[in-house]
Amino acid sequence: MRDLQTDWLKCFVAAVDAGSLSAAAPEVHRSQSAVSMQIKKLEAAVGRALLLRGPRQLQLTHEGQVLLGYARRMLDLHAEAQTVLQGEAVTGLVRLGVPDDYASRYITPVLQRFAPRHGGVEIQLDCEQSTSLIPRIGRGDLDLALVSRDHARRGTLLFHEPMVWVGSPQFDTWSRQPLPIAVYEAASLGRRSAIHSLALQGRPYKVVYNSSSLAGQIAAVESGLAVAALTQCSVPRHLQILGPEHGLGPMEPMQVAAYRSRASQGSKAVDSLHRMLVQTLRHAGR
Secondary structure, three states: OOOOOHHHHHHHHHHHHHHHHHHHHHHHHOHHEEEEEEEEHHHHHHOOOEEOOOOOOEEEHHHHHHHHHHHHHHHHHHHHHHHHHOOOOOOEEEEEOOOOOHHHHHHHHHHOOOOOOOOOOEEEEEEOOOOHHHHHHOOOOOOOEEEEOOOOOOEEEEEEOEEEEOOOOOOOOOHHOOOOEOOOOOHHHHHHHHHHHHHHHHHOOEEEEEEOOHHHHHHHHHHOOOOOEEHHHHHHOOOOOEEHHHHHHHHHEEEEEEOHHHHHHOOHHHHHHHHHHHHHHOOOOO
16 A cells, blocks of 8 residues: 555545535645545555545545544644644634533633643633624634534534533422423524424423523523523533433534634644644544
8 A cells, every 4th residue: 555645634634524525625725626636546545435425425435434533643643743843932812712511621621731832822712602603703703613513514523512401400390381491592503402302202392591601591490490401511510411201302412613714724823723622622522
């Protein structure tokens, strides 16, 4: 087997993460045809097909799944070696966005690794819901965000975060009819997932509390006012996760992704934090 060139691996990983060759092209600063050619060279080198071109999205073959993990590790080491050997202090401002429920569990370990290595980088952290962060990335108001993505081509998929029903063990709120629920704003993916789950069960419900704040959702649950649908990572230990035994069905997990603005391309500071975010959180949901 021939040596695997870094450019081939970059195009392969970008295509998998973006979901299509056209979406991968701007990520690696190449044309769609060039990305396709690089992947064909990689497939020729390994002697196996790696990607199946479906009508909507690329699919990995078994060999592609095996190679993907190695490709990510090789690219991570390559980038790390470049950083060390360049010996240049990275400086600048990174405007980072994250929803409240992901901040403590996921952003904290990233910043703990990043800060000692890049003391010259200033980070401005904004905590908002993904529905607010995504358009801000599109406008260039933010450089980078950890978001629950709203479609398969939004950013680099890192992991799946379970959604769970939550109640207070001091109240039997879950047994009321109709079920009182606390929800996020109308565009929230969590709200959609909760209502879709109840609709599939045919369970009557009533929205009794609206808040874009995680603290507000938790307060509604603690007071016995409602049950809420929260990401599993954000559930306080003193609250109870509810399930089928409480008459509540499963919900679709959130697809958590690192989403970067086009305007930040070329910024070494954003490059470094984006790389650290992906390296630290990939497969975190496991």
